[in-house]
Amino acid sequence: xxxxxxxxxxxxxxxxxxxxxxxxxxxxIASRLVEFCREPEALFWVYGFPLVMILSLGIxxxxxxxxxxxxxxxxxxxxxxxxxxxxxxPGLTATIRPQAEAAERLRTGRADLVVERSAAAVEFRTDPxxxxxxxxxxxxxxxLERAAGRRDLxxxxxxxxxxxxxxxxxxxVPGLMALSLMGGGLWGVGFAVVEMRIRKLxxxxxxxxxxxxxxxxxxxxxxxxxxxxxxxxxxVAARLLFGVQVFGSAAAVVALLVLGATAxxxxxxxxxARAKTLEAVSxxxxxxxxxxxxxxxxxxxxxxxxxxxxxxxxxxxxxxxVDALRGVMLEGRTLAGCAxxxxxxxxxxxxxxxxxxxxxxxx
Amino acid sequence: MTGVDAPAISVxxxxxxxxxxxxxxxxxxxxxxxxxxxxxxxxxPNGAGKTTTIEILEGLLAPTSGxxxxxxxxxxxxxxxxxxRVGVSLxxxxxxxxxxxxxxxxxxxxxxxxxxxxxxALELVGLVPKAAARVANLSGGERQRLAVATxxxxxxELLFLDEPTTGLDPQSRRQIWDLVETVRACGHTxxxxxxxxxxAERLCDRIAIVDAGRVIALGTPPELLAQFEVAHLDDVFVKxxxxxxxxxxxxxxxxxSTGGPA
Ligand SMILES: Nc1ncnc2c1ncn2[C@@H]1O[C@H](COP(=O)(O)OP(=O)(O)OP(=O)(O)O)[C@@H](O)[C@H]1O
Ligand SMILES: [Mg+2]
Numbered sequence: 178x179x180x181x182x183x184x185x186x187x188x189x190x191x192x193x194x195x196x197x198x199x200x201x202x203x204x205x206i207a208s209r210l211v212e213f214c215r216e217p218e219a220l221f222w223v224y225g226f227p228l229v230m231i232l233s234l235g236i237x238x239x240x241x242x243x244x245x246x247x248x249x250x251x252x253x254x255x256x257x258x259x260x261x262x263x264x265x266x267p268g269l270t271a272t273i274r275p276q277a278e279a280a281e282r283l284r285t286g287r288a289d290l291v292v293e294r295s296a297a298a299v300e301f302r303t304d305p306x307x308x309x310x311x312x313x314x315x316x317x318x319x320x321l322e323r324a325a326g327r328r329d330l331x332x333x334x335x336x337x338x339x340x341x342x343x344x345x346x347x348x349x350v351p352g353l354m355a356l357s358l359m360g361g362g363l364w365g366v367g368f369a370v371v372e373m374r375i376r377k378l379x380x381x382x383x384x385x386x387x388x389x390x391x392x393x394x395x396x397x398x399x400x401x402x403x404x405x406x407x408x409x410x411x412x413v414a415a416r417l418l419f420g421v422q423v424f425g426s427a428a429a430v431v432a433l434l435v436l437g438a439t440a441x442x443x444x445x446x447x448x449x450a451r452a453k454t455l456e457a458v459s460x461x462x463x464x465x466x467x468x469x470x471x472x473x474x475x476x477x478x479x480x481x482x483x484x485x486x487x488x489x490x491x492x493x494x495x496x497x498x499v500d501a502l503r504g505v506m507l508e509g510r511t512l513a514g515c516a517x518x519x520x521x522x523x524x525x526x527x528x529x530x531x532x533x534x535x536x537x538x539x540x
Numbered sequence: 541m542t543g544v545d546a547p548a549i550s551v552x553x554x555x556x557x558x559x560x561x562x563x564x565x566x567x568x569x570x571x572x573x574x575x576x577x578x579x580x581x582x583x584x585p586n587g588a589g590k591t592t593t594i595e596i597l598e599g600l601l602a603p604t605s606g607x608x609x610x611x612x613x614x615x616x617x618x619x620x621x622x623x624x625r626v627g628v629s630l631x632x633x634x635x636x637x638x639x640x641x642x643x644x645x646x647x648x649x650x651x652x653x654x655x656x657x658x659x660x661a662l663e664l665v666g667l668v669p670k671a672a673a674r675v676a677n678l679s680g681g682e683r684q685r686l687a688v689a690t691x692x693x694x695x696x697e698l699l700f701l702d703e704p705t706t707g708l709d710p711q712s713r714r715q716i717w718d719l720v721e722t723v724r725a726c727g728h729t730x731x732x733x734x735x736x737x738x739x740a741e742r743l744c745d746r747i748a749i750v751d752a753g754r755v756i757a758l759g760t761p762p763e764l765l766a767q768f769e770v771a772h773l774d775d776v777f778v779k780x781x782x783x784x785x786x787x788x789x790x791x792x793x794x795x796x797s798t799g800g801p802a
Contacts, residue, residue, distance in 0.1 A: 188718040191726045192660035194695045196653060204650030208639060215638040215674075376634035381690070384598055384628035385651040386620070540600070 202391050202398075209399030213365075223365075224407050227357045228414055231350065234476075235419045238345040245270045246313035249279035251293035259294060259321065266320035269313065289313040292321075342424060342507050350415045351502035352475035354408055355437060359469060359495050361407070362441025363448070363462050365400045370449035371458040374540065383539040393533055397442035404438045405431070425505035429512045433505060436519065437498045440526030444494060446533035469495035497521040546612030548698055548729040549574035549597055554606035556592050556753075566592040568753035570606075574746075579720060579730040581744035583737070583773075585783070589753040590733040591631050591702055597731065598628050598700050611698060624653055627696030629687045631703050631733075637676035641667055644675060645689050652694035661689040664719040666712065681708045688716065692723075699723055701732040705739060717743055737773040749777060756780045 213219055248271040250260045256273045263271035271292075274282070282288040283302060290313040291302040299321060303310040323329075373379045382392055412430075415421035423430060448465070452458040472479055472486075473495035482490060490496055497518035504510035504518070512519065549572075556567040567589045574580040582590045595601040596608060599615035599622060608614065613622055635644050645658035662668050665685040670678065678686065688704050701720075705713045720730050720743055734740055740747050741761045749757040749764075757764055757780060761773060768776045778784050 188721040188725070189664060191722055192656040192664070192695075194654055194656055198649055198655070198657075199651075199653045201651045204647050208636070208643065208647045211643065212636055212638040377630060378633060378635060380600060381628070381630055381633045381635070381687075384600055384623070384626075384630070385648060385694070386623040386653070387651045388620075 201387050202395055205387065205391065205395040206399045206402070209395065210402060213399070213403050219365075223357070223361055223403070224410060227353055227407070227411055230353055231346075231411065231415055232418065234349055235346045235415070238349070239419075243268060246289045246309055246316065247287065248272070248290045248292060248313060248317055249274045249282055249288040251276045251279050251291060253294060255294045259292060262320050262324040263292070263317055266316055269316055269320070290317055292317060342422060346415070346419045347421055347507055348503070349476070350411065350421050351506045352499050354411055354434070355473075355495055355498040355502050356470070356475050357407065357411070358404060358434065358437040358498065359441050359466065361404050362400055362438055362443075363445040363466060365403070365445070366396050366442045367445035367449040367458055367462055368455070370396060370446065371452050371455055374449075374453065374538075375455070377540070379539045389537065390534060393446055393530065393537065396446065397439055397530070400442045401435055401438040405434060408434050423506045424509035425511070429505045430502070432512060433498070433501050433515070433519075436522055436526070437502075440494060440498075440522045440529075443526040443530035443533065446537070447529040450533045450537045469493050472496075474499050494522065494525040546609065547573045548576045548578075548611060549580075549731065550607075550609045551593075551597070552607040554593065554596065554608065555604045556589070556596060556601065557604045566753055567596070567603075570750070570753060570755055572748050572755055572758060574729060574731055576729055577724065577727045578745040579724055579732070579743055581740040581747040582731070582733040582750055583735075583740050583747055583777075584750035585735075588750045590750055592753075593750070594700055594702050594731065594733055598626065599623075600628075624694065625697045627691035627694050627699045629691040629701045629704060633687055635675050635683070635686060635690070638674065640672055640674055641678070641686055642671040644686060645693055648690040649693040655694040656692065658693060661692040664692055664722065665689045666715045681712050684708060685712060685716070688719070692719070697728050699728060699730045701730065703733050703735070705734065705736065713739070741773050747773070749780065751777075751781050
């Protein structure tokens with residue numbers, strides 16, 4: 178037999194035991210970051226998804242000049258004169274049509290206004306719930322009155338003003354930032370914890386001196402560190418592509434982002450504290466995220482919901498984060514000006530973290 | 541008294557009942573002592589209660605009743621101090637796929653105040669050539685050895701290994717045996733479970749044979765052989781339980797044997 182040098186030296190002499198190298202929290206957080214960075218799908222969901230969302234919504238809802246409003250004038254003796262008057266007025270396009278056709282076009286939304294003059298009166302037919310229709314009616318009324326000889330008494334000057342900060346994209350960006358903080362915190366922490374539990378990795382960590390709070394805090398902090406670059410990316414992209422400006426201080430924005438990321442990570446931990454299967458945790462996460470997607474004012478103002486629902490919407494954890502981010506980014510509010518929202522977000526985070534710490538199961 | 545002179549582990553009347561319908565009584569009145577500096581083996585078929593017992597000793601499961609002292613301390617009162625002194629390799633853990641072997645060992649090393657270098661732990665389990673490989677790309681046996689390395693980084697006074705050699709090739713098994721020798725040469729205590737009779741015979745100072753949640757025989761390998769008048773440890777089990785303990789852990793019925801002397 179040939180000699181086996183590898184096993185000839187065995188058993189190995191005992192290795193040197195040293196103190197030091199003890200950095201549980203730092204090493205744990207670092208390992209989380211390394212893991213994130215090596216997960217291409219996660220990178221896409223975290224960094225790509227919000228960007229795609231901003232890009233597509235920003236383009237779809239870009240500011241457009243008002244389209245010309247369509248007025249149908251019902252054929253009759255004065256129709257030609259009225260159509261000429263209306264066509265001369267700003268923002269109106271008038272066409273003469275038989276009554277039945279005009280009515281059909283109004284019903285299907287292809288005309289904004291139908292004008293019919295009889296001996297007794299000028300009749301305006303519109304759908305009063307459509308803003309364009311109301312605008313068309315008032316413009317048409319105005320133009321016809323002037324043509325009939327009305328004199329204006331005031332001197333009026335129109336000054337067009339640009340309103341960066343008032344466009345839909347400006348409204349949307351802070352909302353999307355809050356939304357990705359929520360998704361990242363809940364999925365990134367909640368899902369990850371349950372997966373670790375299923376792999377028995379939680380049990381393995383529990384068998385080391387790594388403390389409960391170090392593990393939970395490390396999960397939260399890892400997520401937080403991970404989302405800050407994402408947020409910077411969003412703000413920069415929104416600035417370059419759509420000229421979205423931040424009116425408040427950058428430091429205040431960062432403070433809110435850190436707070437929001439931490440709070441949602443805390444909520445994610447509480448949800449994952451006991452869940453044993455990925456199905457259970459995904460179900461719970463979707464269930465609590467849906468009302469916030471719809472009701473926290475990310476895509477449209479939550480004032481569109483009836484009054485009795487408002488206290489419920491205000492109590493959702495995403496709502497104060499959206500409000501505070503908008504306040505700082507759009508209105509230039511200070512952190513002190515968002516004290517109420519900050520208290521609410523912090524309360525959600527602290528309470529959920531405390532619950533997680535209490536009810537958390539390693540297996 | 542307690543403290544230094546206490547046995548490494550002392551267990552009295554341990555019972556573990558898993559709730560459910562029906563409840564499973566995995567451990568039913570198990571008592572044993574593990575001395576300091578010895579290698580102690582828990583041997584038994586699948587479902588005997590080895591993992592349940594060892595996880596209670598590791599402080600990972602709460603017993604239903606009974607007393608457990610580890611290094612003279614209890615898990616209820618001294619978990620923090622004990623965690624620094626005890627190393628654990630679970631029967632099955634899937635460590636993070638995205639980390640490399642060395643990163644994983646370093647991560648676990650950072651949890652302990654004192655210990656050996658992560659590289660030294662990898663050397664003990666023969667994983668130095670795989671140090672830069674991602675855990676996702678390791679073979680089953682390599683993962684198992686990495687799990688053992690994570691138990692070693694704190695250089696524990698008391699090392700628990702639950703089936704450390706199941707699924708390993710002969711050379712890797714020998715590597716694990718060697719590292720157990722190294723750990724024991726430092727005066728540290730090792731508790732391991734195994735299905736391999738030859739392994740228990742060769743590695744363990746004393747062996748407890750466990751079946752259906754109880755210790756059915758306990759002693760040094762020569763003592764057990766003499767007591768049951770057999771030539772192989774397998775036959776001790778056959779005599780006791782009327783079944784044969786195979787290497788995969790299944791207890792096969794033995795034709796014509798009902799547990800009486802052959
Ligand atoms: N979490 C649990 N809930 C219910 N029953 C369990 C649970 N864990 C283990 N058991 C049952 O307890 C008994 C002992 O299991 P245990 O894992 O301790 O056996 P073991 O000796 O380690 O077996 P193996 O050799 O297969 O590893 C088995 O019957 C098992 O089905
Ligand atoms: Mg087992």
